[in-house]
Amino acid sequence: MEPILALDRLSKSIPESGRSLFANVSAQVAAGDRIAVLGASGQGKSTLLKVLSLLVGADRGDIRLEGKSFEQWEPKDWRSKVVYFSQQPYMLPGTIESNMTAVSRLHRREFDRRLAEELLSKLGLGRLDWSKEAETLSGGEKQRVALARGLLLKPDILLLDETTASLDANSKALAEETLLEWHRREGSAAIWVTHDPEQARRMSERIWFLSDGKLQEDTAAESFFEHPVTAAARAYLRLPEGGPSSCP
Numbered sequence: 036m037e038p039i040l041a042l043d044r045l046s047k048s049i050p051e052s053g054r055s056l057f058a059n060v061s062a063q064v065a066a067g068d069r070i071a072v073l074g075a076s077g078q079g080k081s082t083l084l085k086v087l088s089l090l091v092g093a094d095r096g097d098i099r100l101e102g103k104s105f106e107q108w109e110p111k112d113w114r115s116k117v118v119y120f121s122q123q124p125y126m127l128p129g130t131i132e133s134n135m136t137a138v139s140r141l142h143r144r145e146f147d148r149r150l151a152e153e154l155l156s157k158l159g160l161g162r163l164d165w166s167k168e169a170e171t172l173s174g175g176e177k178q179r180v181a182l183a184r185g186l187l188l189k190p191d192i193l194l195l196d197e198t199t200a201s202l203d204a205n206s207k208a209l210a211e212e213t214l215l216e217w218h219r220r221e222g223s224a225a226i227w228v229t230h231d232p233e234q235a236r237r238m239s240e241r242i243w244f245l246s247d248g249k250l251q252e253d254t255a256a257e258s259f260f261e262h263p264v265t266a267a268a269r270a271y272l273r274l275p276e277g278g279p280s281s282c283p
């Protein structure tokens with residue numbers, strides 16, 4: 036089956052210093068895939084998501100969505116299908132209501148108020164006063180409003196950048212449940228950058244492991260956690276060289 040998204044030898048360096056962040060990253064995403072991107076800090080995981088959402092340009096390589104190179108897409112159309120959920124949620128100036136309706140205005144779609152209310156309620160924000168200024172929300176509330184706002188686009192691929200990092204344990208659990216239910220209902224794929232291997236286990240069936248500027252492992256989650264192939268992944272998971280079975 037044709038992958039929904041194909042990464043073809045993507046390379047990216049830091050503009051100022053020229054230091055390579057990653058090189059020749061190739062991978063494929065099928066409809067409905069749930070992938071966690073793991074790797075130590077500073078490996079370029081967030082940058083990779085930004086490249087995939089066309090917010091940042093790659094230095095080399097191609098990305099194909101539905102078989103068509105990014106160069107043949109209007110960025111706006113691409114970003115209605117491949118939605119980036121930033122680590123630092125961005126609220127548009129104005130009320131929560133105007134934030135929730137913004138994507139409909141931008142993409143000329145009818146606003147689905149019932150779905151918006153349902154999503155906010157599932158995320159623990161059912162009692163939110165929509166006439167409040169969005170800027171007055173707490174960091175965790177902004178994160179959840181941004182999540183609901185992005186889901187209203189019904190994207191084919193969610194790019195989740197440490198989406199629950201600023202949430203308390205209860206809100207984090209609600210966000211995970213909402214996203215799993217969304218996946219079952221809408222069949223969207225998700226590529227999730229997380230620093231939490233347990234969250235990666237819960238939320239994904241595949242792992243992309245980035246280290247030393249390369250996609251070192253692209254494998255089933257179970258196999259990655261039980262039998263990581265590379266020394267870098269073993270070190271990341273703090274496994275002894277002999278394998279998990281050699282643990283005392």
Ligand SMILES: Nc1ncnc2c1ncn2[C@@H]1O[C@H](COP(=O)(O)OP(=O)(O)OP(=O)(O)O)[C@@H](O)[C@H]1O
Pocket residue numbers: 049050051056074075076077078079080081082083
């Ligand atoms: N536009 C930019 N200008 C300068 N440096 C940048 C730019 N974009 C990324 N970097 C640097 O590239 C490195 C990788 O950043 P990135 O946020 O993609 O990594 P990461 O793997 O997601 O890190 P973390 O896990 O800590 O969030 C960092 O050192 C960052 O400072």
